Amino acid sequence: MTMTSPSPYTLAEIPRQVAALSADLRACYPVVADAVRRRASKQGWDGLLRVVVTGNGDSLHAALATEMAFHTFGGVACEPVSTLRLLEYGTPWERRTGVHTLVVGVSASGGNARVVDTLARAATQGAWTLAVTSTADSAVARAAEHALVLPLTGLLPCPGIRTFQASLLTLYMVAIEIGRARGHLGDREADDAGAELAAVADAVAATVDLVRHSCAQVAEQVAGSPMMLMLGSGPGYGSAQFTAAKLVEAAGVFAAAQDLEEWEHVEVLARPRDMPTVVFAPPGRTRQRALAVARQARTLGRTVIAVGEDGDSELAAAARTLLPVGGGVREEFSPLLAQVAAGYLAGEIASRLGRVPFSTNRP
Structure with missing residues (x-):
């Protein structure tokens, strides 16, 4: 034995x-x-x-x-x-x-x-x-x-x-x-950028308080899905990739990431029609494109979960659920907030499936 x-x-x-x-x-x-x-x-x-x-x-x-x-x-x-x-x-x-x-x-x-x-x-x-x-x-x-x-x-x-x-x-x-x-x-600009980065700790703490309950609700809705898709661009694409990885590692769920624009040319055709689709839409250059993709995906029947600034009413209306993150953080630093949602969501889904991280290939 x-x-x-x-x-x-x-x-x-x-x-x-x-x-x-x-x-x-x-x-x-x-x-x-x-x-x-x-x-x-x-x-x-x-x-x-x-x-x-x-x-x-x-x-x-x-x-x-x-x-x-x-x-x-x-x-x-x-x-x-x-x-x-x-x-x-x-x-x-x-x-x-x-x-x-x-x-x-x-x-x-x-x-x-x-x-x-x-x-x-x-x-x-x-x-x-x-x-x-x-x-x-x-x-x-x-x-x-x-x-x-x-x-x-x-x-x-x-x-x-x-x-x-x-x-x-x-x-x-x-x-x-x-x-x-x-x-x-300049020295002043560099020091200010560093101070701004350090101050994101407050927004991370706020996000921890904001998002955990919402992640539990989403996990209840999507834990039985065989696959999930994460969409983002710019810094949000890094967040999408990281979140997909946490779902695979923690829960053994097949999850993949794609660029917002590429989704419309390829994965828009994929089944199942209600595939859980997480859209990263921090304030910044591609927020409007992310909003449009969220609306389109929901029209097609996708279970759309958006990750965006707390209080973004447009984004909340476009998605089935908004995973809210703290506000006032520049787009460059937004992955520091998105990672909070990624961790909680992966853990909650794994819990509902009764799985332990990295257990997929264990006897």
Whole structure:
């Protein structure tokens, strides 16, 4: 008889990690901000023209979610890309040609072999390299010229929630300090952007209070669905990818993410007609497009759940349910609020299905 060890994962840890996000953001911000400033001065970011952020899973989702921030704050071209694509299809970067590139490898565990290989390859091709990880003496940390270690303590086995926020925070600060180093932001502007980021902790706390009950209601409605679809664009696309991943990891539900516009050209035709469809619509550039997609999807019979600012009456009317997040946060930082809904929704669905995270392939 073959005995299997009990899973180290528990459903109770998911809401605990979500509830810790606001305190984490407050505690981690000054540590991360100081570490990034020191790295910026050592690595010569004033000459950067391009940033490539790479990783897999949550790390890639963090890259997608922060792409806009590198444009806004850093004033640089940014490419979020998976490690395999970068390794096998990426172009070389040569400092001597003037195309100065920073490759940021993200791996909370520090053990992702593909991230290690990507950082090593990038260094041989002349790029600057930076690791973002929660494990100081890890293979990923050693593979880069410099490493930024996520200042998290007391982590227990769980689908990545606290680590995802720490990766977001670090990438946001890298973007801001690149902007300062390049002169795209003045010192006052960079300091103000950092202070604005730190203040998002209040909106995260408000979102924790706002959204948990709504996530429980949605879970009651959709837990029996065989598949779910997440839609977003810009930073919201990163949020859509992250949310889909949490549903798969926590509840074993097949969930996928798609761009808002691509949905209308492809998945609009998919069955079942009542497929749960989560639309990320933070205030910003694509909020109106998200609103139109939510309305269209509901007209077609989809079970539409919208993630948007509390009090957005148009969005609430377009969807079956609004998962409300705190207000007054710029679009670049909106993934910090969307992650709260993602964690609670995944945990509530898993609870109703009687499933434990990462249990799908366990005997």
